[in-house]
Amino acid sequence: MENTRLNIGLEHLTQIDGEAGQKVIDSLEDICPDLARFTIEYPFGDIYSRNGLDLKSREIATVAALTALGNCQPQLKVHLKAALNVGCSEEEVKEIILQMSVYAGFPAALNGMFAFKEVLNEHGA
Template sequence: MNAEPRNPEPPSTEPRSNGESRLARGRRALAEIDGEAGHAVVAALADIAPDFATYLFEFPFGDIYSRPGLTLRDREIATIAALTAMGNAAPQLRVHIEAGLNVGLTREEITETVVQMAVYAGFPAALNGLFAAKEVFARRFPPAEGVLSEGSPASASPPPGVE
């Protein structure tokens, strides 16, 4: 029996900080992942819940996304899978599909991640996830003028009754 060698040192659980505050680390991570889209969400909440912006920067992006052990690509695969499985987070799923593309995921990797969720979250959740991906892909990668993509209709909207 070939066992994996044991590492006597547990993995680091500290975020990669370089002396940055949680807020600064979160702002940097969010900008790297979502570009201006994440900051637009924060700005949109300023008049109703300004503290929520701080929470959004510090916890998910300053603490979790900044941890060692997974790349941003890996974290976006996990996030896309989780949001797909939830089945009720289409706006956030679209944001993270965009983020996945921003950190180097391919359309095929994103599509396969969503398809995999059919096994664990069911076909309705996977269908909704696929239509969210199709919408993002159509926006990010518009077909050449006058050319439809591989036999599919020009619209990225799901057929009636699917969402």
């Protein structure tokens, strides 16, 4: 069962963000491979594979949450890229981040927008 969860998780993560899943596994291999596996199995193997929301809606929620948290820049950048990969437009992502200024404050929104600017610059947009 666990291997199936891992495979399903890797499939979803690859669909969302290319080879990011393998990079996570590789980066944790020498210190805690179980954390890598859990990071793939639960969010991407269990949650992302549920019915009820499409991948675009899930990434909108994820970008909003990570922006609101304000202290998750590496993870936010991964999901900003993922949002674009699953069909969010640049304008939609900007609006999601701007919306968070109301609920999470300007510092969180500024951090989110600067992270998005980096993502766009990295991908030549």
